[in-house]
Amino acid sequence: MTWTLTQIWRHPIKGIGAEALDHVGLRIDRPLPLDRAWAVLEEGGEAADGWRACRNFLRGAKGPSLMAVMARVEGDVIHLSHPDQPDLAINPDDPADAHRLFAWLGAIYPDDRRPAAALVRAPDMGMSDAPFASVSVLNEASLRALSQKIGKPLDPRRFRGNLWIDGLAPWEEFDLVGKRLRIGEAELEVIEPIGRCRATEANPETGRRDAATLAALEDGWGHTQFGAYAMVRRAGRVARGDAVTRP
Numbered sequence: 001m002t003w004t005l006t007q008i009w010r011h012p013i014k015g016i017g018a019e020a021l022d023h024v025g026l027r028i029d030r031p032l033p034l035d036r037a038w039a040v041l042e043e044g045g046e047a048a049d050g051w052r053a054c055r056n057f058l059r060g061a062k063g064p065s066l067m068a069v070m071a072r073v074e075g076d077v078i079h080l081s082h083p084d085q086p087d088l089a090i091n092p093d094d095p096a097d098a099h100r101l102f103a104w105l106g107a108i109y110p111d112d113r114r115p116a117a118a119l120v121r122a123p124d125m126g127m128s129d130a131p132f133a134s135v136s137v138l139n140e141a142s143l144r145a146l147s148q149k150i151g152k153p154l155d156p157r158r159f160r161g162n163l164w165i166d167g168l169a170p171w172e173e174f175d176l177v178g179k180r181l182r183i184g185e186a187e188l189e190v191i192e193p194i195g196r197c198r199a200t201e202a203n204p205e206t207g208r209r210d211a212a213t214l215a216a217l218e219d220g221w222g223h224t225q226f227g228a229y230a231m232v233r234r235a236g237r238v239a240r241g242d243a244v245t246r247p
Contacts, residue, residue, distance in 0.1 A: 001167075003245070005165060005240060006140060007161075007164035008024055010024070011071065015199070017071025017078070018157050024237070035126060036126045037122050038119055039057045039119075042056060043117040050123050052127070054197075057127075058113075060160075062109075063109040064201070065208075067157070067199060068206060069081070088100065092119055101116070101119060108207065129194075135230050136229055137230045138159055138162075138228075139164075140156075142171050143156060143159075146213065155203065179246065181245070182247045185238070186232060186235060186237070195224060195225055196214060196217070
């Protein structure tokens with residue numbers, strides 16, 4: 001059976017900004033390059049180095065407006081845009097730029113949530129919600145099934161995925177757990193399903209909650225999972241349009 005890689009996304013700052021890619025090079029036991037390479041620690045969050053759980057950071061489940069941020073990386077600079085904010089360009093290594101980012105985020109983040117305290121660099125394993133170097137694999141057919149259940153098309157950006165595959169049956173990604181996929185030159189092992197949070201309820205065009213995704217998943221299929229975490233076992237280039245096969 002052959003499937004197709006249809007979309008590639010990365011999120012340079014965890015929970016803040018999505019960037020579409022045409023191709024990317026994957027490395028063994030590493031996240032997709034520059035995906036969740038940075039994260040905005042909230043006031044009172046764990047300040048230790050290394051991977052930390054998502055509860056420590058600003059994210060879309062706490063502030064749905066963050067889901068409308070788009071990102072673009074050029075060299076050392078991350079460009080951010082939002083429908084309710086002027087565009088912003090920052091170098092995350094520059095402390096002054098980090099403070100400019102905090103002010104920019106403060107205008108679109110709820111006042112009753114803990115504010116930004118620090119912009120932290122992720123460890124080599126990245127800063128996804130999984131405590132390992134994950135690349136997320138999502139299924140276009142599952143998105144169509146959930147869209148039909150809710151009654152309107154859902155933007156794939158709601159799910160903050162990396163690699164989208166078409167040609168699978170709805171929810172077939174869960175059957176791939178423990179198995180390998182060959183995508184372009186790379187090979188990935190599917191590790192576990194991804195449990196979802198309220199970030200997926202927000203519309204990436206507006207940053208406002210407008211779809212009961214978790215309730216629809218629970219009502220339709222008895223779970224709140226969407227997509228699966230994978231790990232890179234063989235390095236190589238992947239590109240939109242690549243065939244996806246079982247090796």
